[in-house]
Amino acid sequence: MLLKRLLFFGGKGGVGKSTLSCATALRLSEKGKTLLLSVDPAHSLTGILGQSIGPKLKKLEENFHAIELSAENLVEEYAKRVLTALGELLPSFSQGLLEYASYLKHSPTALDTAVLDKLVDFCQEYQYVVVDSAPTGQMLRLFETSHAVSAWVEHLRKLAKERNKVERFMGRQDRILSLIESRKEKLKTLESILKEKTVIFAIANEEPLSLQEMEAIRERLKAFRVYPVINRWKTLNFQGIKVQEVEKPYGVERLKKLNLEDLLKLLEN
Numbered sequence: 357m358l359l360k361r362l363l364f365f366g367g368k369g370g371v372g373k374s375t376l377s378c379a380t381a382l383r384l385s386e387k388g389k390t391l392l393l394s395v396d397p398a399h400s401l402t403g404i405l406g407q408s409i410g411p412k413l414k415k416l417e418e419n420f421h422a423i424e425l426s427a428e429n430l431v432e433e434y435a436k437r438v439l440t441a442l443g444e445l446l447p448s449f450s451q452g453l454l455e456y457a458s459y460l461k462h463s464p465t466a467l468d469t470a471v472l473d474k475l476v477d478f479c480q481e482y483q484y485v486v487v488d489s490a491p492t493g494q495m496l497r498l499f500e501t502s503h504a505v506s507a508w509v510e511h512l513r514k515l516a517k518e519r520n521k522v523e524r525f526m527g528r529q530d531r532i533l534s535l536i537e538s539r540k541e542k543l544k545t546l547e548s549i550l551k552e553k554t555v556i557f558a559i560a561n562e563e564p565l566s567l568q569e570m571e572a573i574r575e576r577l578k579a580f581r582v583y584p585v586i587n588r589w590k591t592l593n594f595q596g597i598k599v600q601e602v603e604k605p606y607g608v609e610r611l612k613k614l615n616l617e618d619l620l621k622l623l624e625n
């Protein structure tokens with residue numbers, strides 16, 4: 357796997373998650389192949405970078421790609437694949453299953469699972485992956501989903517294994533078990549990425565509510581490497597990473613003016 361670091365930026369609305377994601381990804385692209393990925397349904401990379409970004413990978417510089425994922429499309433694709441295989445086993449259910457696939461795109465867990473699935477694919481292809489997420493809730497859910505899904509897939513695998521014995525005895529092919537097993541492999545990869553290569557920056561401003569939310573993220577994600585960051589720092593007495601205000605941090609040139617040395621240093625060890 358190419359991946360050296362997977363980075364997340366979390367925090368209250370408006371604290372600078374997207375701005376810092378863009379600026380950090382730009383700096384990392386000087387060191388290695390970098391992907392900037394937005395999973396916030398209200399994407400904002402286009403505005404911040406001043407270049408149009410969409411659901412297809414866009415090359416902005418030699419080592420710098422960006423994409424705004426449509427989680428709904430991912431869910432539909434994935435659900436169709438799985439449920440078509442299921443429909444082959446249970447032909448009389450097949451129409452109902454496809455209808456179910458179209459409802460799934462409104463399920464938060466399905467959306468998170470599809471995003472995580474895609475994330476693992478990207479981690480095979482980039483040295484640095486930087487994720488711009490929606491305000492706190494979505495990011496926490498993304499991490500918690502990874503545990504819940506692992507347990508659920510293991511349960512499914514046991515069921516499928518039993519079934520597979522019967523199918524083989526009857527001389528029939530069963531695609532479900534191999535689908536579930538490849539899913540399990542992927543989740544295992546995700547778990548090791550989250551444990552060994554992931555860094556979460558919990559962003560706040562000097563504003564008290566954003567500081568409270570930063571603490572809440574640290575508390576909930578204790579099992580991961582979480583670093584607090586004060587963005588637009590002015591006077592607050594604070595030991596951790598500080599990023600100062602710059603004028604109009606939009607567009608590649610101005611984003612490069614943000615002083616991110618403290619933050620980048622932490623990524624080295």
Ligand SMILES: Nc1ncnc2c1ncn2[C@@H]1O[C@H](COP(=O)(O)OP(=O)(O)OP(=O)(O)O)[C@@H](O)[C@H]1O
Nearest residue numbers: 368369370371372373374375491588600601602605
């Ligand atoms: N270091 C900084 N100096 C000056 N302005 C900044 C800085 N960081 C962020 N801003 C400004 O603050 C505003 C909010 O930033 P941004 O959109 O990055 O926040 P966000 O946390 O991603 O918001 P949302 O929760 O809506 O996604 C923007 O106008 C941005 O230009």
Ligand SMILES: [Mg+2]
Nearest residue numbers: 373374396400
């Ligand atoms: Mg944002």
